[in-house]
Amino acid sequence: MIEVKYIVLLGDGMADWPLDELGGKTPLQVAHKPNMDTLAKRSLMGMVKTVPDGMPAGSDVANLSVFGFNPREVYTGRSPLEAVSMGIRLSDDDIALRCNLVTLSDTAAYQDATMLDYSAGEITTEEASELIQAIAQALNREGLSFYPGVSYRHCLVWNKGPLDLELTPPHDISGKPIREYLPKGKGSEVLLDLMVKSRDILKNHPVNIRRMKKGLNPATSIWLWGQGKRPAIPLFIEKYGLCGAVISAVDLIRGIGKASGMHTVEVPGATGNIHTNFKGKAMAALDELKSGRDLVYIHVEAPDECGHQGLVQEKIRSIELIDREVLGTLLDGLEGSGDYSILILPDHPTPIAIRTHCSDPVPFMIYRSGNPVVDENAVYTEAYASGKDLLIEKGYTLMDMFLGNR
Structure with a gap:
């Protein structure tokens, strides 16, 4: 059986709405992100609804979905996860x-x-x-x-x-x-x-x-x-049979990781804003994979913070830093190391126009090493992903798709 390594790269709040000041484009459309756009040409792309109807459009609910847990079954509130x-x-x-x-x-x-x-x-x-x-x-x-x-x-x-x-x-x-x-x-x-x-x-x-x-x-x-109240989240290894690690600067995401039995990694200089140690997160992820972890969940908070503060250019720059310092470092480090798959997505949009979260579906792409080119014109943006006619209504099933379980 071929051993595959899995990486989830999540840019918190990275998705947005078109902005007049960007000529009707979103920060994802304007950002220079050659690594994401190169992978997009060889990836499965679509949209995923990470926030179920009627639930709060927060990073807690959305990230539980991306981790593969049904928020309607396990969500008990945000702060308990941070407390963990x-x-x-x-x-x-x-x-x-x-x-x-x-x-x-x-x-x-x-x-x-x-x-x-x-x-x-x-x-x-x-x-x-x-x-x-x-x-x-x-x-x-x-x-x-x-x-x-x-x-x-x-x-x-x-x-x-x-x-x-x-x-x-x-x-x-x-x-x-x-x-x-x-x-x-x-x-x-x-x-x-x-x-x-x-x-x-x-x-x-x-x-x-x-x-x-x-x-x-x-x-x-x-x-x-x-x-x-105190959360009751299944163990990731029991649900998926994989040993995972979480890399994040914020207690919420680390809390989900700890509650599900995943290893959490402290990265020096990781701050939860645009001044974070982007490259350090990627290096830590590579170390975890080399040490035997099957899956690493890398969470980057910077785009969300920029969205909340209404900082357009900073949000664009945060996306560019994720592309260059995180994804670029990962791709260099994974070269020649065997088969791997990468899932790239935001947890939810944090539109500059409203400076808070919304529950709109978000663009995702799944890249598997060795994939042939499937679309020469593909780029990783909200508009392109929404045009692929693939919408995953139950966000927590995306992890199964990523891991090849469906």
Whole structure:
């Protein structure tokens, strides 16, 4: 039996809508990506619906689909997956909530503020850790505990907390007044109280004073959302018979990997934004494959962050860096090493026009080493893939197709 190595290369939020400022094209259409476009000519291409109807268009739901897990069966919320990555042990009575460090406008009343920056200027992990420690020291109490994560992404665990809460992701309300999006539902007063109190704790913290002196956005508040219970995800090796590894800078994707029994790899300089160590991720993937892993899932957050921030040229550049530094390095390293297959896709679109996620189908391509040219004119774009007349309605079945199980 011929041994095949499998690589999933996922550019988070890479897909987009046509933009007037790009002459009616998308960032994928404008980006110079010779490696993707060369593979496209030898690949199976189409569109895949990674977000089932009625489910939130988040990276949690979409990546579960790409991993091959049916979100309707295994999804319990975003933050519990991140908690797994952080090493937090959740009991059956715990709910986990994502705790963003955000920048709100300075207003007398908390509810009158505007969401200026959902990431507090992409605050560093070291700075954020200091701030979350200050939050924890002041606000932790019986049944409520804060935990530090990566950059602006952290966690609150609430023992016996309610699930039926209406909470809004802060990246969905960039530039908007927060009043309409404050916590609602049973127990919402507890969360709102924590958010209001956090503003006083953070206001004159030395970390924020230093950031403001440098012209950087301070973290002026926490923002709570993404609640859920402990996840129950099948083991990847039991489902597919393959030993896998996950390479990502964000706790969400690492959490899915850990929850499904996959090895997670820490890459020095991996940040979750456009300044990440792109090439380092590819080198780590090659090392994992050489060490005996059958499949490596490489997640790159940069296009999504650029989409949320409305940065068109940066999103184009992030795609170009993925093509050159990640895919190019992979192709060089895999040359002469045997048979391999590569699946390239986004998890969801993050259109510049709306600066948040949507549930539109995304373009995918499956390349298998040694494939003949099937379409000389093929390029990897939303428009070209949508014209191939192949739409996978159940996104979680794409992994089966990729692995040759259907």
